[in-house]
Amino acid sequence: MELEHSFTVPVPVDQAWDVLLDVERVAPCMPGATLDSVDGDEIKGRMKVKVGPISITYAGTARFTERNRDAGVVTLEGAGKETRGSGTAAATIRSELHGQDGQTEVTVHTSLNVTGRPAQFGRGVMADISAKLIGIFANNLAEMLATGDGSAVEPAVPEPAVQATAQANGATTATSVPASTAPAPAPAPAPAEDSLNLLKVAGLPVLKRIAAPAGALLAALGAVLIWRRRRRR
Numbered sequence: 001m002e003l004e005h006s007f008t009v010p011v012p013v014d015q016a017w018d019v020l021l022d023v024e025r026v027a028p029c030m031p032g033a034t035l036d037s038v039d040g041d042e043i044k045g046r047m048k049v050k051v052g053p054i055s056i057t058y059a060g061t062a063r064f065t066e067r068n069r070d071a072g073v074v075t076l077e078g079a080g081k082e083t084r085g086s087g088t089a090a091a092t093i094r095s096e097l098h099g100q101d102g103q104t105e106v107t108v109h110t111s112l113n114v115t116g117r118p119a120q121f122g123r124g125v126m127a128d129i130s131a132k133l134i135g136i137f138a139n140n141l142a143e144m145l146a147t148g149d150g151s152a153v154e155p156a157v158p159e160p161a162v163q164a165t166a167q168a169n170g171a172t173t174a175t176s177v178p179a180s181t182a183p184a185p186a187p188a189p190a191p192a193e194d195s196l197n198l199l200k201v202a203g204l205p206v207l208k209r210i211a212a213p214a215g216a217l218l219a220a221l222g223a224v225l226i227w228r229r230r231r232r233r
Helices: 013-020 023-029 117-121 123-147 198-232
Strands: 002-009 033-039 042-051 054-068 073-082 088-100 103-114 162-168 171-177
Touching: 002 013, 002 123, 013 023, 013 088, 013 103, 023 033, 023 123, 042 073, 042 117, 054 088, 054 117, 103 123, 117 123
Parallel strands: none
Antiparallel strands: 002 103, 002 162, 033 042, 042 054, 054 073, 073 088, 088 103, 162 171
16 A cells, blocks of 8 residues: 655654654654664664554564655665564654744655554545554654654644644545644643554544444444345245
8 A cells, every 4th residue: 555644743854854863763653653762773673553442562573774864865664573473563754854934844655554453444444544554654743843852742632733634545634723823821731542453543533434334334233134034924
């Protein structure tokens, strides 16, 4: 699956480059991510995902395969496997940074391959989830830069400011999340979630897309059972 995302970081491009490549600093901005080690260009970590009552943990390795500061391009390749299952996830992520009025626009192209239970959502739903996930990451990153303490904070009241888009099979979805442009007094940072809840991230519209086929299947099964009971009578 090919995905295209974009978001804006409220700092100049040189500062955004240093922050985005500081893996230990930005890892907490991604819900469910745990960083185990960083050794040069190699990164080892885990991602905990929840699908309803089911929890799945992926353990894997990622590596920077391109870092061109002059061009503002960085490429990361990673792969992981379920710790208690046969599902896998692999991705090649190419990011381009462009300065714009003292801020930085980041365009991310991802080639993603997922097997196992999360893959059952399908391409369209996965594109929606990816767009919203990028929005959460961008918002947490903006809040981290605003507070200056290296922590990711999820705001209580959303305001559209950062745009994240995803494309899959010719369809485009978008979500907006806030980005603080100046430091402001705030309560203590909220602890990062220990898992990425796909159903929570997906939201009601996506859940309806998941529920509709399931509902149609249940209705079809019910019709078959009724027909069989009538035949027996």
